[in-house]
Amino acid sequence: MADSHESGRPSRPSLEDEIFAVASTVETDRPDDGPRIRVRSRPPWEWAQGLTRRDVGTTLAGFLTFVFVDLVMMYAPLMMSRRPSLLPQMITLLMLAFGLGGLLAWKVGGVWRQFGIGMMLAWVFLTLVSVGFLTGLTL
DSSP states (O other), X not given: OOOHHHHSSOOOOOHHHHHHHHHHHHHHHSOOOOXXXXXXXXXXXXXXXGOOHHHHHHHHHHHHHHHHHHHHHHHHHHHSSSXXXXXXXXXXXXXXXXXXXXXXXXXXXXXXXXXXXXHHHHHHHHHHHTTTGGGTOOO
């Protein structure tokens, strides 16, 4: 049998021809963007450059407020010789720090955002420093 090129009839393009034709037109149709510029990523500490004294003061106020409430709540149970369960204090402090603090930070916003973040940071700090005793995470 004769090949389609030999018979004089135009041959149908094969799948391979169609694929390479599409690939070649896609490359030639795209305009030249010029040299690629590599975007420098921001250093992790760059967000702190936008903080003002007011932001730091409000965060510190939230931090100190939570520390005060925590010390008042945990003083009596930790001073007893026979310690009761710290579960109620733990739940209350978690709800205060992450419930109220999260509400202030993400729903209320404004100046209260830093206050809520300060409360959450205080809970984390007191938990790490006291190995959980001051936030009721002891077993």
